[in-house]
Amino acid sequence: MTVPVDNPESVSPQAKSNPVGNGFTARLGVALRRVPQRRSIQLFVVALLVLPAIISGIYMWTMWDPELYLKDVPVAVSTDDAGGTSDGKFENLGQQILDDMTSSGELQFHKVSSAEAVKGIKETRYAFALIIPRDFTKKIYSVTDSHPQKPRISVYFNDFNGTLGPAVATSVIAQAQKEIAATIGEGYAKGVLLGLNQLGDGLKDASVGGKQLKDGTKQLKDGTSQLANGINQVADGVGQLKNGSGQLHAGTTQLSDGTGQLVTGTKELGSGATQIRDGVGGIITPLLAQLEPLSKNVAALMPAVDALALNSDATIRAAATQLKSLLNELNTEAPNSTIGQLAQLRNGTVELARQLNDPKAEYLSGVLSLNTGAKQLNEGAKQLDDGLGELHKGMPDLKNGAAALKKGSRDLDTGASQLSSGLSDGSAQAPHIDDVPASANMFAAPMNVSIDNLQPSQKVINNDRSHKEIDRGAGPVIVVLGAFLLSILMWMVLSPSRGNNNYASALKRAAMPTLRGARLGALGGIIFGLLLTSYGALIGWNPHNWASMLPIVMLVGVTAAVSTQLFVVVFGRVYGSIISFVFFMYQIFAFGGIFPLGTTPPAFRPFRDIAPMTYAHRALLRTHLSLYDNMFWISILALVIMSMAAIVIGVAMRYLLAQADRVDELNVASRGRTPIAGGTV
Known part of the structure; x- marks a missing residue:
């Protein structure tokens, strides 16, 4: 908004001389x-x-990962490799590596000359340069020589192209090594196939072993013949055993059925013994109850009877004798008395009923155990019969297998003879490696990589990578x-x-x-x-x-x-x-x-x-x-x-x-x- 002025003439001369109105x-x-x-x-x-x-x-500070963008990183690759000869055949592994790398699509490789690669690094057209030297193939094929030499690949980069170049270089070198490793491994394999240090001795030992193998195969052949004959005999025995097991199973079945019937009969006897026990008890027990008072008076009457037995009258003495005999029958303390035998009869029927009905009684528990054992024996006989039946069915296959084993042992004997002859010839042609540690080191680390930062932005102090100072590349x-x-x-x-x-x-x-x-x-x-x-x-x-x-x-x-x-x-x-x-x-x-x-x-x-x-x-x-x-x-x-x-x-x-x-x-x-x-x- 605006506020009033005391003097409209206070407008600036610039405004008066340059009126604009409401233009664009x-x-x-x-x-x-x-x-x-x-x-x-x-x-x-x-x-x-x-x-x-x-x-x-x-x-960019916490999650930046250069490996995510390696396909966009321009890398110059070059080879000066002159090639080499292996087993009479000329090969240029450096050129082969270059062709594989540029066609893989893993990185943005540019195939150029070595001079152009280094020049491109200086002029910021490439982030990295990888150069294969002139003697690359020759050194790879030296793996079995007296003095093997490890090949070297040179990698160049320039901190002028980015001070974080060393962080990316690790990923680029790793990817390049992955591309190169397969070709180098193939070259090493060819060299190794042309000669390994201990191949000669090993082939000689193998030749001796081949002869021993040949002798062993002869024994194996004889043994397989005997095995075939033995299996035929076993087949006949198995047939007989199968027949016997069938009879055994039938017998155990009868035994099991008989013990089952015995258990059933025992139960029936137990029921009858219970009835007898109850009947005898119902008669004898009341009778004994009636005779028991008389039995107690027997001892009191016996002196009087004995006195009568001494009477001079023969008739009285005879009556006393008969009376004493009658009193003895009523005496419960006499085991052969009528009352004692009645008590034994009652107790015997009780024990008989218990033995026939109580599973814990000796007789009935024995009968039950016999029945259980007979059933188990029958089941085992059945399993034995079934197993022998399966064995009997498998015997034809076993006989056929024995025949095939016999034929295979003959073929093995023939192959062992050929192996012995071949190993003898191979041991004479095997080469020898003089410097085993050097050759082994070439397998463990196929190549050396020399890294050259043309304009480093940092330099390591006293070989201590934790101590660095700013260098010329950061200028x-x-x-x-x-x-x-x-x-x-x-x-x-x-x-x-x-x-x-x-x-x-x-x-x-x-x-x-x-x-x-x-x-x-x-x-x-x-x-x-x-x-x-x-x-x-x-x-x-x-x-x-x-x-x-x-x-x-x-x-x-x-x-x-x-x-x-x-x-x-x-x-x-x-x-x-x-x-x-x-x-x-x-x-x-x-x-x-x-x-x-x-x-x-x-x-x-x-x-x-x-x-x-x-x-x-x-x-x-x-x-x-x-x-x-x-x-x-x-x-x-x-x-x-x-x-x-x-x-x-x-x-x-x-x-x-x-x-x-x-x-x-x-x-x-x-x-x-x-x-x-x-x-x-």
């Missing part, structure tokens, strides 16, 4: 001025750029990363527009402060570049021509300064600094100075061709080699265009904002309002 540029300027001021848009821009950058940084990366990072920090402190803007022309009011800021930033970028270059020289970076390198370094510094200035001009100091840092992060992933060619995820690769750091890095590397090819001039042109475009866009942005301010001033003047700097309130 003025409306565009008003819209652009509002964009950075809206917090929702600011938060959206930050979320759109910062969050992906944080996620990307975490991913260009330090200049590029440092120039852009320091420029971001510089615009966090300095204003991107400097000086007054009291010019009649709106274009001048937009251009002059921006150009003055760009001039100051360019000076700072040049200083940053030169300081970083000095540090690179201290760690060993040494381009071919420093006179050519220094202008390029200054151009890189200028590009870094003005390109980062643009973000601050467009988005303001806070959000512009954040966005420029996010863009800086994406450039790190894509520009090729950290991650080698082809090893960055596809999402980051589009930034490579729009990132100023990409062309800055290429320009530095080309100048380092004094290689002023098309890539060099394209990189220089890209840096210049990007620098000029950043300035032009910055001026245009300020021009549009100035147009918006002029609209505010004219609107204020027409309504009697006082303009506030940067717009009306």
Whole structure:
């Protein structure tokens, strides 16, 4: 909104001399001025750029795996192998390996000459180079020589192409070794088939063993003949045994049935014995109860009877004798008395009933055990009969097998004779290996790999890989990363527009402060570049021509300064600094100075061709080699265009904002309002 003014004449002369009304540029300027001021848009821009950058940084730091992108890594392969002769046949294993590697599709192999491979590494066209030397095949076939030599393959890479090259080199070398191992193994196998150290002695021992085998096979042949005859006899015996087992099974079946009948009869006897016991008990027990009082008086009557027996009267004595006999029959203490025999009869019927009915009684338990044993015996006889039946059925197959064994032993005897003869001939032709440890080592580790980093970014101190220092290969990366990072920090402190803007022309009011800021930033970028270059020289970076390198370094510094200035001009100091840092992060992933060619995820690769750091890095590397090819001039042109475009866009942005301010001033003047700097309130 606007506020009243005391003097409408207070409108600036620039506004009076340059009326704009509501033209397109003025409306565009008003819209652009509002964009950075809206917090929702600011938060959206930050979320759109910062969050992906944080996620990307975490991913590249913790989960980056170069093996996922090996098929995109350009690898130059070359062979200088002159070939070699094995068993009268010429072969070139190096060329064979090269053909297999380039047709496998496992890596992005490029078949070139050895000179081109090394040159391509220096010129950043390849990430790695693998070169097979001239004597490669010859050394492979030396595995059985007196002094075998292990072949060597050379691998080259260059930290100028990415300081993480050593991390990728391990994966590339492992994949290349996998491709090479099969061919080398075949070469070694051919050499081994032409001679093994202990083959001669082993064949001699085998020849002796073959003779012993021949003697043994003769004995085996005789034994198999006897075995065949014995099996025929066994077959007859098995038939007889089968007949006997059938009879045995029939007998045990009868025995089992008989014991079953015995158990049944015993149960019936038990039932009858119970009835007898009950009948006898029902008669004798009451009778004994009646006679028992008389039995107790027998002892009292006996003295009187004995006295009568002494009477002089014969008739009385005879009666006393008969009475005494009758009293003895009633005496329960006399075992042969009538009462005693009745008691024995009663007790006997009770015991008989128990023996025939109680399973725990000796008789009935014995009968039951006999029946159980007879059943088990019958079951065992049945199993024996069944088993002998199966054996009897299998005897024809056994007889046939014995006959086949007899024939096989004859064939074995014939083969043993041929083996003995062949081993004798082979032992005479077997070669000998003199240096067994060296040949064995060639099998354990088929080849040596020499790794040469043409421009290492780190060097190991005192052979301690845990102690490293920055080396010359990090020089260009330090200049590029440092120039852009320091420029971001510089615009966090300095204003991107400097000086007054009291010019009649709106274009001048937009251009002059921006150009003055760009001039100051360019000076700072040049200083940053030169300081970083000095540090690179201290760690060993040494381009071919420093006179050519220094202008390029200054151009890189200028590009870094003005390109980062643009973000601050467009988005303001806070959000512009954040966005420029996010863009800086994406450039790190894509520009090729950290991650080698082809090893960055596809999402980051589009930034490579729009990132100023990409062309800055290429320009530095080309100048380092004094290689002023098309890539060099394209990189220089890209840096210049990007620098000029950043300035032009910055001026245009300020021009549009100035147009918006002029609209505010004219609107204020027409309504009697006082303009506030940067717009009306």
